[in-house]
Amino acid sequence: MRFSKIIEEVLDEVLPKGNDRPAILSQAMRYAVGTGGKRVRPRICLAAALGAGGDIEDARYPAAAIELLHNYTLVHDDLPAMDNDEERRGMMSVWKKFGEANAILAGDALLALAYKTAALSPRNVKRIIEELGEKGVGVVQGQVEDIEEIKRDIDFIYLHKTADLFIASAAMGALAVGADEELVGKLKEYALNLGLAFQYQDDLLDGDSPYDLEKTRSLAEESTNKAIDALQGLPGDLSELIRLAESLRGRQR
Ligand code: GRG
Numbered sequence: 001m002r003f004s005k006i007i008e009e010v011l012d013e014v015l016p017k018g019n020d021r022p023a024i025l026s027q028a029m030r031y032a033v034g035t036g037g038k039r040v041r042p043r044i045c046l047a048a049a050l051g052a053g054g055d056i057e058d059a060r061y062p063a064a065a066i067e068l069l070h071n072y073t074l075v076h077d078d079l080p081a082m083d084n085d086e087e088r089r090g091m092m093s094v095w096k097k098f099g100e101a102n103a104i105l106a107g108d109a110l111l112a113l114a115y116k117t118a119a120l121s122p123r124n125v126k127r128i129i130e131e132l133g134e135k136g137v138g139v140v141q142g143q144v145e146d147i148e149e150i151k152r153d154i155d156f157i158y159l160h161k162t163a164d165l166f167i168a169s170a171a172m173g174a175l176a177v178g179a180d181e182e183l184v185g186k187l188k189e190y191a192l193n194l195g196l197a198f199q200y201q202d203d204l205l206d207g208d209s210p211y212d213l214e215k216t217r218s219l220a221e222e223s224t225n226k227a228i229d230a231l232q233g234l235p236g237d238l239s240e241l242i243r244l245a246e247s248l249r250g251r252q253r
Contacts, residue, residue: 028102068117220249
């Protein structure tokens with residue numbers, strides 16, 4: 001499919017080659033990004049570009065940027081100091097395979113590379129970097145509140161830990177094709193609700209929702225419907241945005 005091809009090609013283009021010095025860093029960065037993943041965020045970015053009436057090729061660098069930033073969060077989340085996960089996507093986590101220090105550094109480098117890549121966007125670079133930075137801070141805010149567990153505010157955690165990067169994805173895709181702020185706002189509303197639906201669905205799959213089953217299902221359904229409703233009045237091809245919302249609704253993983 002066209003989306004997957006663009007996403008894999010641009011990630012391959014911007015990541016360091018496996019033997020670039022120091023090879024262990026290049027390999028850890030490639031391993032982190034290359035172990036699969038659903039590529040939901042870059043798909044949202046490309047779909048938003050289409051929905052805003054633009055050419056998806058213009059959103060290729062923002063799409064890669066958000067996936068790089070997302071992968072940095074996963075690499076750091078798996079560290080012993082955080083979730084202490086030895087596996088990710090059915091394979092060894094980055095720290096388990098390359099050591100803790102290299103995993104910290106590979107995450108740092110993925111984060112920096114995300115900004116370098118976003119800067120290659122064909123237009124609205126300042127706004128794109130602003131969205132990436134704002135939501136990049138947001139995901140850390142969500143993570144800290146989740147870890148600290150001082151006062152468990154589920155709405156805050158879901159908004160920042162999960163939805164923020166969805167929102168940045170949509171905004172960056174729209175901005176890359178020259179969308180105005182009104183269109184960007186509609187796509188951010190779509191992505192916010194898509195992010196919440198994604199998280200409720202995740203809770204259902206993991207069986208660890210803070211709400212009972214019925215409430216979680218209805219929250220997921222309600223958020224998906226709100227996401228689709230937010231698309232009214234967009235000038236472009238909405239089919240991918242709708243397909244994404246529908247596919248997350250029924251997803252098994
Ligand atoms: C370390 C700053 C920092 C943040 C960590 C990613 C994360 C924040 C925590 C992981 C735990 C979690 C449930 C996060 C919510 C977001 C989420 C569902 C991440 C997993 O995203 P997927 O399913 O991953 O899109 P793939 O593997 O498909 O890329």
